[in-house]
Each structure stands twice: as structure tokens, then as C-alpha cells.
Amino acid sequence: MKKYILQNLFYSVLIVFGVITITYILTFQIPGDPVKLILGQRADVETVLSVRQELGLNDPVIVQYANYISKTLRLDLGKSYVTNRDVFKTILEKLPATAILAVCAMIIASVLGILFGIISAVKPYSFYDYTSISTALIGISIPQFVLALFLIFIFGSILDLFPVAGYLDNGIIYLILPAISLSLRPMAITARITRTSMTEILNKDYIRTARAKGVSEFSIIIKHALRNAFNPIITSISASLASTLGGVFFIEYIFNWPGIGSLAMDSIMKLDFPMIQGTILFSAVLFVIINLAVDIIYAVIDPKVKLG
Amino acid sequence: MNRLLYPAIKRFKRHKLAVIAFYILFLMILIAIFAGLISPYSPDRQILEFSSKGLFFSPDVIYLNENHGTVIVPVKKIVEEKELSLTIIDFTDNLKEFNKAKIIKDGGEFVSRMHFVLGTDKFGRDILSRLVYGTRISVSVGVISQMIALLIGIMLGSIAGFYRGSTDKLIMWIINVVWSFPSILLVIAITVVLGKGYWQAFVAIGLTSWIDIARITRGQIFSIRESEYIEAARSLGISDFKIIFKHIIPNSISPVIITSTVGLANAVIFEASLSFLGMGVQPPTASWGQMVFDGYKYLITGTNYNLVLFPSIAIMILVFSINMVGDGLRDSLDPKINKF
Numbered sequence: 211m212k213k214y215i216l217q218n219l220f221y222s223v224l225i226v227f228g229v230i231t232i233t234y235i236l237t238f239q240i241p242g243d244p245v246k247l248i249l250g251q252r253a254d255v256e257t258v259l260s261v262r263q264e265l266g267l268n269d270p271v272i273v274q275y276a277n278y279i280s281k282t283l284r285l286d287l288g289k290s291y292v293t294n295r296d297v298f299k300t301i302l303e304k305l306p307a308t309a310i311l312a313v314c315a316m317i318i319a320s321v322l323g324i325l326f327g328i329i330s331a332v333k334p335y336s337f338y339d340y341t342s343i344s345t346a347l348i349g350i351s352i353p354q355f356v357l358a359l360f361l362i363f364i365f366g367s368i369l370d371l372f373p374v375a376g377y378l379d380n381g382i383i384y385l386i387l388p389a390i391s392l393s394l395r396p397m398a399i400t401a402r403i404t405r406t407s408m409t410e411i412l413n414k415d416y417i418r419t420a421r422a423k424g425v426s427e428f429s430i431i432i433k434h435a436l437r438n439a440f441n442p443i444i445t446s447i448s449a450s451l452a453s454t455l456g457g458v459f460f461i462e463y464i465f466n467w468p469g470i471g472s473l474a475m476d477s478i479m480k481l482d483f484p485m486i487q488g489t490i491l492f493s494a495v496l497f498v499i500i501n502l503a504v505d506i507i508y509a510v511i512d513p514k515v516k517l518g
Numbered sequence: 519m520n521r522l523l524y525p526a527i528k529r530f531k532r533h534k535l536a537v538i539a540f541y542i543l544f545l546m547i548l549i550a551i552f553a554g555l556i557s558p559y560s561p562d563r564q565i566l567e568f569s570s571k572g573l574f575f576s577p578d579v580i581y582l583n584e585n586h587g588t589v590i591v592p593v594k595k596i597v598e599e600k601e602l603s604l605t606i607i608d609f610t611d612n613l614k615e616f617n618k619a620k621i622i623k624d625g626g627e628f629v630s631r632m633h634f635v636l637g638t639d640k641f642g643r644d645i646l647s648r649l650v651y652g653t654r655i656s657v658s659v660g661v662i663s664q665m666i667a668l669l670i671g672i673m674l675g676s677i678a679g680f681y682r683g684s685t686d687k688l689i690m691w692i693i694n695v696v697w698s699f700p701s702i703l704l705v706i707a708i709t710v711v712l713g714k715g716y717w718q719a720f721v722a723i724g725l726t727s728w729i730d731i732a733r734i735t736r737g738q739i740f741s742i743r744e745s746e747y748i749e750a751a752r753s754l755g756i757s758d759f760k761i762i763f764k765h766i767i768p769n770s771i772s773p774v775i776i777t778s779t780v781g782l783a784n785a786v787i788f789e790a791s792l793s794f795l796g797m798g799v800q801p802p803t804a805s806w807g808q809m810v811f812d813g814y815k816y817l818i819t820g821t822n823y824n825l826v827l828f829p830s831i832a833i834m835i836l837v838f839s840i841n842m843v844g845d846g847l848r849d850s851l852d853p854k855i856n857k858f
Binding site for chain 1: 791
């Protein structure tokens with residue numbers, strides 16, 4: 211077990227190294243002179259030269275790259291060109307808002323997704339089944355920003371039930387629309403996987419045996435079937451974390467939610483490169499860590515996972 | 519090939535929704551190709567007097583033949599018709615007189631009528647025409663970016679699966695690294711690097727969506743590589759390149775096709791999202807995501823909601839059809855998988 215965790219940890223470190231490299235290449239290759247972005251187009255030559263020196267832009271690429279890695283490992287992601295604040299600190303400040311939104315969305319998505327999936331699998335080709343299949347298909351087909359706009363239109367403008375933009379400071383009601391918009395896609399994917407996986411298990415011989423023994427239907431579904439159908443469901447939930455992290459950017463932007471997503475969008479609009487670099491790097495590393503955690507949890511609850 | 523294809527088509531036809539979706543998709547591709555013939559007006563022509571009008575807006579206009587081309591003059595009311603000239607009140611309530619010789623007649627009448635079936639946007643452009651031209655962007659970005667993704671994905675996937683060992687480890691590392699980035703953010707970052715625009719959107723989306731294809735190809739090749747006919751081909755001295763491209767890939771292609779339909783649907787969503795942020799195709803070229811963004815401000819104030827509604831529905835129909843066709847393909851190409 212220890213060996214398995216260590217191995218995974220080592221591999222994750224390798225991945226993080228790759229992530230840092232790609233982020234570096236992407237931001238290093240960005241057209242335009244960062245010095246001009248900081249100082250404005252009309253800065254005098256001397257200031258430009260001194261700032262270039264300060265940022266290390268005169269060094270050879272390989273030295274800049276090495277410096278970048280060592281800085282990143284010390285969690286020094288530079289300062290924002292726009293606000294001149296420390297990038298890492300700014301991101302950490304915005305993290306709780308994003309975490310609350312993403313976790314709420316994932317909880318809604320997992321609970322409802324599994325529930326709809328089970329109902330569909332237990333009563334196949336029924337009214338419930340068709341309703342949840344079509345909801346799932348719509349959920350997969352609708353871009354998150356379009357869904358968010360529809361929800362704003364229906365619940366915000368027409369029915370006037372929920373506020374359309376703002377943060378928790380003003381009450382928990384502000385969380386509802388963004389969380390729902392973010393959860394529909396992972397919910398749809400989870401429901402589909404649950405249905406497929408449960409249908410397969412419910413046709414197995416041991417389920418028939420359990421039925422023949424007179425085990426109650428509820429206990430068959432929850433204890434016998436769901437536990438065995440759980441593997442692909444967990445995989446799909448952890449995989450849809452990626453799309454949730456991606457969706458956060460749009461949802462936060464549209465609902466004006468003060469998280470990392472809004473920060474990233476804002477810095478992209480303003481071409482604030484250290485901030486763009488920081489948010490991309492941060493979300494990718496966060497994703498690697500989440501995956502590592504999922505792998506380890508997987509190994510703990512499922513003895514079938516090959517260790518070592 | 520026909521012997522294999524025929525039952526697959528038969529199975530596909532059993533999936534009614536997939537067949538309907540296939541026809542819708544086919545229609546959309548036709549619309550994309552023949553956008554110039556189908557759209558009632560030019561998608562870029564602005565008539566500021568007709569700004570933000572609702573459904574079935576049909577104003578009267580006069581087409582004037584000026585030196586630099588045809589000019590459209592909106593007409594509110596005809597005041598007086600003389601032998602040589604026509605006096606009208608235009609949309610800014612000014613009296614104007616025109617020489618009849620300069621007016622292009624429409625069926626014997628001096629005043630023609632325009633029809634904006636889906637209304638107009640804030641610049642007075644025809645929404646229907648813009649939707650029709652937007653199909654071109656969505657379909658082409660989807661198809662071309664998936665081609666890039668297929669090319670990279672199949673190549674890396676088959677190399678990893680065929681050679682295994684350290685080559686496989688290296689390629690899997692690349693795959694896992696790219697996979698760690700939230701894909702939409704990576705797409706945005708690449709467009710920031712390459713600059714905004716049409717081709718950049720293709721490349722950015724293509725460069726991020728090859729991962730699933732590479733994974734699937736690798737998995738397929740891992741298993742096919744062990745089969746006896748590959749061993750036979752090897753012992754006959756056929757080159758690795760030929761074995762991969764002539765014997766392995768054709769036998770592992772159906773899961774790859776199914777995966778790429780999912781990728782296609784995602785690419786359409788990505789393109790719309792990019793345009794929504796103003797980072798995709800640049801104005802005045804019409805694209806659905808950008809139309810949604812243009813209408814977004816009106817939606818909040820609760821006025822002209824059709825600006826958002828129609829492009830959104832168009833995106834949904836396209837993505838939904840692609841997903842349904844993908845489902846149908848899954849059922850027909852891989853009969854082992856249960857329905858749905």
C-alpha cells in the first residue's frame with residue numbers, strides 16, 4: 211500500500227513538472243513584450259532596459275526556464291502586471307469561493323446523477339427512464355454558458371426568484387443558480403454511467419439469487435447492486451471534475467462569482483500574463499492533486515485495484 | 519468491407535433518434551456549404567435604422583443605385599409620388615426626395631419590402647442570415663479541429679501501444695500532463711498565444727482534444743498487437759509502419775470513431791465558448807457564440823430575448839445531433855455494448 215502511494219506520488223510530481231513546463235512555454239511564447247505591458251507603450255528606453263534586467267528577460271532561455279522552475283517551486287509566481295500584487299496570494303484568496311461552488315456542484319451532480327441513474331436502471335424504458343435519459347442528453351448537449359444564461363433568464367428575469375449575480379456575503383441564495391448551472395453536465399454524465407453500470411449488474415446471476423432468497427428490492431439495489439456498480443461511477447465523477455473545473459471559469463464569469471475563474475477571465479481580458487500563468491498552473495496542479503487523492507481512495511475502498 | 523458495413527448500417531437504422539439526428543446533421547452541413555445561397559441577406563450588412571427588431575419584422579425600403587453600389591433607404595411612409603421623383607419620410611422622420619431613375623424596382627414597385635424572419639441585432643443585421651453563416655463556422659471548426667485531433671491522437675496512441683516500454687511511458691506522460699489542464703482554459707491560453715481568429719480556434723481546439731483519441735487508440739492496439747494475425751504479419755517480415763497502418767489501425771478504428779464524435783460535439787461547444795468570450799472568430803464574421811454574447815445584455819434587461827434564443831438553440835441542435843449520431847454509431851459499430 212505504501213509503495214503504491216509513493217509510486218503515485220512520484221508520478222504526480224513528474225506530471226506537475228510537465229505542467230510547469232507547458233505553462234512556461236505557453237506564456238513565454240506569448241506575442242508582445244511584457245515590459246511594454248507593465249510600463250505602457252510610451253515608456254523611455256532606460257526604464258525598459260532596467261525592467262528587462264529586473265525580470266531576467268535578457269538571460270538565455272534555458273536560464274530563464276530554470277529560474278522559472280525554481281521560483282515556481284518556492285511558490286513565487288510573480289506579481290500581477292495590473293495590480294502589482296503577489297499572484298499566489300491573490301489566487302489563494304479566491305480559492306474558497308471557487309471551492310464552495312465546485313464542491314456544491316459536484317455534490318448536486320453526484321447525488322442526483324446516481325439517483326436518476328438508479329431509477330432509470332431499475333425501471334428501464336419507463337416514463338422516468340425516458341425523462342432522465344433525455345435530461346441527461348440535453349445536459350450533455352448544452353454548453354454551460356448557454357445553460358447559465360437560460361437559468362438567469364427564467365429564474366432571474368421572468369420569475370424573479372433568485373439573484374443573478376453576486377457572492378455569498380449577501381446570502382446563500384446567491385449560490386443556487388451558479389451551482390445548478392455548473393452541475394448539470396457532470397450530473398448528466400454520472401446518470402448515464404450509473405444507468406449502464408447498474409443495468410449490467412442487475413442482470414447478473416447473484417442478483418437473481420438474492421431475489422430468489424427473498425431479499426427486499428431496496429436492499430438488492432443499494433447493497434448488492436450499487437456497491438458493485440460503484441467503480442465506473444467513481445471514475446466518471448472524478449473524470450467530470452475536470453470538466454467542472456473548466457466550467458467554473460464560465461460560470462463564475464457570467465454570475466460575477468469572485469473565484470479563480472473570474473480572476474483568470476479577468477486577467478486574460480487584461481493580458482495580465484503572470485496572473486494567467488498562475489491561474490492555469492494552479493488549476494492544473496490542483497487537478498493533479500485531486501486525481502492523486504482519487505487514485506488513493508480508489509485503492510483503499512476497492513481491493514481489486516492492482517497495487518504496486 | 520461491405521460485408522462488415524451492411525449489418526452496421528442496418529443496426530444504425532434501428533436507432534430511430536440517431537437516424538433523425540443524422541439527417542439533421544447532414545442538413546446542417548449542407549447549410550454550412552451553401553450558406554451564400556440560403557441566407558436571405560448578407561450577414562454583415564448593417565442597417566442601423568432597423569436596430570434590435572423583433573420576429574417577422576418586415577419594413578419597406580428603397581434600393582438606390584449609387585456609384586459605389588446599392589444603398590438601402592428605409593421608408594416609413596411615402597408622401598408624394600411625382601413623375602420623376604419620390605418623396606418619403608425615413609426612419610429618422612426626415613423628408614427625402616429621390617430620383618426615380620436611381621431606384622432599383624422590385625416587381626414594378628418603387629418601394630420594396632424586406633423580411634427579417636428572426637428579427638435583427640443591434641446593428642440591424644438579419645439574425646437568420648447570421649445564423650446560416652454561423653453554421654459554417656461551427657461545423658468547420660468542429661470538423662477541422664477533430665481532424666487535427668485524430669491525426670495527433672492516432673499517431674501518438676498507436677506508437678505508444680505498439681512499441682510499449684519507455685516510448686509508451688513517455689507518451690502517457692505527455693497525455694497525462696495535457697489532461698491535467700482544464701481543457702477550455704488550455705484552449706483559451708493557446709488562443710492567447712496564437713492570437714484571436716479563425717485558424718487559431720481550429721488549432722487550439724485540435725491541440726487539446728486529441729487526448730481521448732490517443733488513449734483509446736493505445737488501448738485498442740495493446741490488445742490487437744497480441745493477436746495471431748499480427749504475429750503472422752511480423753514473421754512474414756512486414757515493416758512496423760505497414761503493420762500499424764495496414765493491419766492494426768483499420769481493426770481498431772470503430773471505438774476511435776465513436777470517441778471522435780464526442781470530441782466533435784465538445785469542439786462545437788468549445789468554439790461557441792471561445793466566441794462567447796470574444797476569443798474565437800472575430801467580428802464581423804458571424805458565429806453563434808458571439809451572437810449569444812451580443813444578445814446577453816438584452817437578456818438581462820428582459821428585452822429582445824430572441825438574440826440569445828436562436829443561436830443557443832442552433833448550438834444545442836448541432837451538439838445534440840452529433841451526440842445522438844455518436845450513440846447510434848456506438849450501438850451499430852460495437853454490438854457487444856448494451857443499448858444506451
